[in-house]
Amino acid sequence: MEKIIFHPFAPPVSTELYFGEGVLSALNPDGKKFLIADQGLKELYATDLAKRIGAELLTIPSGERAKSQETAIHLMEQLFQLGADRESTLIGLGGGAATDLIGFVASIYMRGLPLILIPTTLLGAVDAVIGGKTAIDTSFGKNLIGTLYHPQAIFIDLNLFQTLPEKERLNGMAEILKMGLIYDRSLWAKESSPALILKAIRAKISIIEQDAKDHSLRRILNFGHTIAHALETVSGYAMDHGEAVALGSLVESHLSRTLGYLSDNDFNEIERVLSCFPLKLPKNYSRSKLFEAMKHDKKRGGGAPRFVLIDRIGHAIAFDGAYCRPVSPSELEPSLDWMEGQWSK
């Protein structure tokens, strides 16, 4: 018998991120290119941008509906018909759902095309575009199909966020607050500002520069998300991701306290801040549906859902490098009782 261990060589990946007002004017990629935009942005930005940079314009449905197998397949068929080849650049313009879907298509079309992402929401800027997670949803749950695929460049143009509705600002703030809870207390409970946004982006970059593959530290970014994803699934993706994350972060902070890791003081502070969000449970919520939805959580392993937990504001618990621990239904139930008591329909 021969045993050979080999190491396929791939050059290190790097991403250039441009941040500021008007940075989009510097976007000018070479070669054949396709601008893929949320259809709601066609009139506002996409038509003009495509014209300026000489790109073919393709559109996808707005919001979470973009992240379907059907949209992915339809988009790839259009790219084949238009002759997109391995050197064509895909440029994704939209919120987190759009960039998740466009990143997924870029990663599997001819085994990977050059990709540039332009987030148009605060949530997309501080979370979805950084770190290479791409995804589509399935009837079994959110983000269950996807890849890790890093864009060549990211353009975060603050001018695009000026017209965002208040609700979108809250969606982004929910992720920034989550970063404040798990990693950097200086991101906790501050007013939104360009400096805060940039700091949140740098925090996420710092995490994925240590663990892009989601085998250890990166898992802390999932704080609040075990509950949030399950709530979104139960709602049929009608619930905003930011609202789900705010509620999920609060419930998982409650769980951190119940399990004896987090002080009452810190929990009360977290409750005070996150309660300012317009929190509510999905109309068709039931606990059995929530447990059913958690069955497909990607952090599962060995049968029980696993949760990221915090022991103070600004610090997730390492658990010997796993950065999450299994939580049994009976351990979780007090926090669900509390959640249902606070936000019953």
Place this chain on the structure above:
Amino acid sequence: MEKIIFHPFAPPVSTELYFGEGVLSALNPDGKKFLIADQGLKELYATDLAKRIGAELLTIPSGERAKSQETAIHLMEQLFQLGADRESTLIGLGGGAATDLIGFVASIYMRGLPLILIPTTLLGAVDAVIGGKTAIDTSFGKNLIGTLYHPQAIFIDLNLFQTLPEKERLNGMAEILKMGLIYDRSLWAKESSPALILKAIRAKISIIEQDAKDHSLRRILNFGHTIAHALETVSGYAMDHGEAVALGSLVESHLSRTLGYLSDNDFNEIERVLSCFPLKLPKNYSRSKLFEAMKHDKKRGGGAPRFVLIDRIGHAIAFDGAYCRPVSPSELEPSLDWMEGQWSK
């Protein structure tokens, strides 16, 4: 404006390859596992193997039909239903088509599951399972959707090849001969033997250890494949990959000579050896269909198909690190005239 360049950290990938008679008896993965097998192998190997290692058994259609979007989606739905999570191992058993499809599913299911591949054909062993290329086909062409995703382990058990039909042996030999033409003359025109198979595997490993991402040297593995993939597309995937590669290698050797790179002597030697294959054009072949099919070749760029070319037996031309060059229709036509003259229907 802030410009940040960052480098997402991912640990280097490694693959363990076991080669020899009976090596499959050492396969014994931990945890939850799913054996996904070509349905034609269910009775022969798969049922027993699944039982021995305690895996759930799932089957996929035999041959190139496995590589469809429908098969990929159906397989993932079964995995969701059976509760496969991110720590579940997928074990793929079958020929190159099966392992391409199973690798693709493993790479996109929850952003990637541990993967073990067991090739059951010589072609799969020397080519498909090494180097992480996964793929499915589309109506626009072969392998147009896929990822680069490396298995944790590969088991090449020579006992599985003993019952292969002669046709399958020829399919594998076509790829070994191609390796002889582009990289290592000692693989050219030798009798099949375990030592030759292992040498071909080591040659492919050596190439992907230099360039797994297919940006330079790895492209030489596509010698013969620009024509081969187009012929397979024209045939509706009815043509065997090995036969297509033998014919494609011969035509692209002819092209290498016509363009002034390859000597008459070497071409005559190549013709003598490859003519022993049962070469024929697809029933519905036409030159316009061939050009249409080449439009979607992944090596395209800047409008013209690009070909890997050789300047002697055992050596592909570097072309300044591109390892391929654009070939215009008028440059290609003499070789197509010759092909059609030799193997008209």
